Amino acid sequence: MRLLCLALLLTLLAGCASGPRIDSRYTSVGQNSRVQYIILHYTSTDLSRSLRLLTEEEVSSHYLIGATPPTIYRLVDENRRAWHAGDSQWQGRTWLNSTSIGIELINQGYYEGPAGRYWQPYAPAQIDALIELLKDIMQRHQLPLGSILGHSDVAPQRKVDPGPLFPWKRLADAGLLPWPDTRAVAQQQALFSQSLPTVAWFQQQLARQGYLVPEHGELDEATRNVLAAFQMKYRQARYDGEPDAETAALLLVLNQQIQN
The missing domain is CATH 3.40.80.10 (Peptidoglycan recognition protein-like)
Known part of the structure; x- marks a missing residue:
């Protein structure tokens, strides 16, 4: 009798552990990876x-x-x-x-x-x-x-x-990352050397990249840190957080490439 009760208990526990019966024959097309x-x-x-x-x-x-x-x-x-x-x-x-x-x-x-x-x-x-x-x-x-x-x-x-x-x-x-076209950057840099965009413009372009950046038009420490992060990726020879003509050209060309 004890063995019978034990077997019944184990059967009930196994049924509980298996969870609900789920029909998986259908798959939605409206899905993608959780990884972004x-x-x-x-x-x-x-x-x-x-x-x-x-x-x-x-x-x-x-x-x-x-x-x-x-x-x-x-x-x-x-x-x-x-x-x-x-x-x-x-x-x-x-x-x-x-x-x-x-x-x-x-x-x-x-x-x-x-x-x-x-x-x-x-x-x-x-x-x-x-x-x-x-x-x-x-x-x-x-x-x-x-x-x-x-x-x-x-x-x-x-x-x-x-x-x-x-x-x-x-x-x-290796085809894993967008990269600004060198010739287009040189052309834009020559133009920006004549007239550098405002700090607000830099902030807007960085935000288009995806960065969390202030958009108040002031060159504060937070904005410099974001500029330095961008430069550290695309202009590693100098990442001083300064809004200069080359950084402006890199930002503009890269955003245009991504948009296209």
Whole structure:
């Protein structure tokens, strides 16, 4: 009798655990991936400490890519939210952990030396591995160009990663990123050298890119930080946050290309 009752109990528990019966024969065409962006970071530390921080602390990312060797570690499944972006915004969307895939790259970032700030270069093989991963993610989630962002893009008031030595142009050459046409930039820069747009114009163009930026027409610290984030991506030789003719040309050409 006891065995019979136990068997009945186990049968009931198994039925409860299986959940409701769901008919999955029909699929809606009105759908797309929850993932809208891929956000790139550097870890600011070595592999062992990065793995510890990203697996044992509250901060996390979907992927971590080593430097030598460039091993790709999956730390969070893509259908779950990783805690990598924090207070962030792009194209009006906020708190981007819910709509993004986070990728951390082993890189020390920077340190302050006698001659100023020193940035660590990225290992070429590490970027090769990143590009392969990005192509796979972009294809699977059907993401458009412009979906790959730096942490500094989505949080320019508090973050600078992946930094001015990250090779964004390599991603563009791999077909993963829009890039302003060099000839068109030179032509526009010559025009803007004669008459530089207003600060309000710069703010409007940065907002069109997707940045959260003040739009009050004043060159305050917040606006400079956003300008520096844009320059760090598209003009890495100088990212001083100044609204100059070259930055204006880069912004205009890039926005026109995206619009077309």
